[in-house]
Amino acid sequence: MSPLWFQTEVTLRPRPRGFHLITREVQEALPELSRLEVGVLHVFVQHTSAALTLNENASPDVRRDFARYFDRAVPDGAAYFEHTLEGPDDMPAHIKAALLGSSLTLPVRAGRLALGTWQGIYLCELRERGGPRQLVLTAQGQGR
Template structure:
């Protein structure tokens, strides 16, 4: 469902299931908000409706960066840590919740002259922290004039 009220516009975006890792989704996000091109000054808020995946903004050029992010977080918060109590949903579940809390569920991005005002090397990442997380739902909220 899409809502439009004054200078507020909201779109859902469902991304297909992705393997565990850090995935660039900037193009998908921009394509899901066609009204972006009409906004001279504004903000786009991107929110993920899940507790075992997250969003972040980082380098969009080298895939090495995304692989290094994955290695770092897997080492910092390992699956099946023996002290985890929440284990009913599998060995990767609690670690995924912690990683998602550290990185966060949302990004607020500036819009300028009909485009996201990102730095040259910045891109939006979907951070999939589960081995089998499934499709991921995002809410994209654009405000501007």
């Protein structure tokens, strides 16, 4: 049996700065995942001021703690930033995105993401008003 490949782009609605669970939106955007017995899903965010990560999906405290940590570690408007034309949150957003990453590769088993019980996909919105965010979803694997 030859491998199957699926790819789509999805535009996520604008969100405020923070860490937002998007697992359901990702799964709904690529219903073809159900056709894979075994494979991988690659999720890529097409922005330099937003990121993706995989973490705790139950407690909103975790998302708030992430935001507090990163906002302290890389503060807006620090005097040492030169790249300031797009606002005091732009350069910090680029640094946070570099630290967090722009993509995730996730296992697919029996037509579903094989995530742990408490794992969820986060969109890390790192600007105050980042606007809509585009994701490229690419799945590959063996069919069911």
